[in-house]
Amino acid sequence: MTEHEREGFDREVDRIFSERVSSPARERSYECEKCMDTGFIQVRDECGREVSRKCSCGEMRRVRKLLEMSGISREFQKKRLEDFDTRNIPQLVNARNKAARYLQSFEDIERQRRNSIMFYGQPGSGKTHLGTAISSGLMNRGIAVAYMAYRNAVTRIKQNMTDEERYSEEIGRYMMARVLYIDDLLKGKVTDADVNIMYEIVNYRYMNNLPMIVSTEKSLEELMEFDEAIASRLIEMSKENRVRMQGEELNYRLYS
Numbered sequence: 001m002t003e004h005e006r007e008g009f010d011r012e013v014d015r016i017f018s019e020r021v022s023s024p025a026r027e028r029s030y031e032c033e034k035c036m037d038t039g040f041i042q043v044r045d046e047c048g049r050e051v052s053r054k055c056s057c058g059e060m061r062r063v064r065k066l067l068e069m070s071g072i073s074r075e076f077q078k079k080r081l082e083d084f085d086t087r088n089i090p091q092l093v094n095a096r097n098k099a100a101r102y103l104q105s106f107e108d109i110e111r112q113r114r115n116s117i118m119f120y121g122q123p124g125s126g127k128t129h130l131g132t133a134i135s136s137g138l139m140n141r142g143i144a145v146a147y148m149a150y151r152n153a154v155t156r157i158k159q160n161m162t163d164e165e166r167y168s169e170e171i172g173r174y175m176m177a178r179v180l181y182i183d184d185l186l187k188g189k190v191t192d193a194d195v196n197i198m199y200e201i202v203n204y205r206y207m208n209n210l211p212m213i214v215s216t217e218k219s220l221e222e223l224m225e226f227d228e229a230i231a232s233r234l235i236e237m238s239k240e241n242r243v244r245m246q247g248e249e250l251n252y253r254l255y256s
């Protein structure tokens, strides 16, 4: 390397090095500009003293975390009760009102036996829309909801049946969650193993008064035929909030 080359080389090293050390500081951007991600902001109290307060972003982060952990798809995280178009059809008006009242009164009924809600019947009538809207509404208030896409969840649990630890972990998520949303209950071909898994989850929640949001295309009679023990518990727990959807005209996929 000549003297000249050496100088060029050193300059290049200097340039790279100075960029590396200075750029994080220069380009730093905060997720929350208000508290610069410290979680606290300085405010003045009544006497004019500077005190620190918790920044509101902490709660927002918590809600985002809850939504991520719930397992609800991004598409359905956006569904809100306000976007539910009832088209003035009495069944849909009733469904939306039941969902809204449930969301509103959740904390009051949470510890009671009848603390659950169930949407059942007609495909495409907005059962999942309403269930996810309730779930998001609860999570916005900091209440954790676990989303259980029935068919996938049961398949996964069965795959872990030979590994006791993995099995308890997998099924435990659904047993213990503060609120469990079971979407499309008993969809597809149902085996004895499926029924046993669902019984374990539903019975645990029944015994401990843990609320469930349920959507299913089955009628109550069909649920009872599949398994009386599971169905009767769900029917009892959703006694105040059973929403039946019946009639093809409710299918949003066909009539929108």
Ligand SMILES: Nc1ncnc2c1ncn2[C@@H]1O[C@H](COP(=O)(O)OP(=O)(O)OP(=O)(O)O)[C@@H](O)[C@H]1O
Pocket (backbone or CB within 6 Å): 079, 083, 084, 085, 086, 092, 122, 123, 124, 125, 126, 127, 128, 129, 130, 184, 215, 216, 217, 252, 253
């Ligand atoms: N009344 C409504 N207002 C606005 N959007 C609706 C309404 N009903 C259904 N949708 C939309 O139509 C699509 C289908 O609804 P959804 O998946 O909730 O139906 P479903 O009853 O769960 O059907 P399935 O039994 O097939 O699971 C969704 O994108 C949902 O947001």
Ligand SMILES: [Mg+2]
Pocket (backbone or CB within 6 Å): 127, 128, 129, 183, 184, 215
């Ligand atoms: Mg659905």
Ligand SMILES: [Zn+2]
Pocket (backbone or CB within 6 Å): 032, 033, 034, 035, 036, 037, 038, 039, 040, 055, 056, 057, 058
């Ligand atoms: Zn903040």
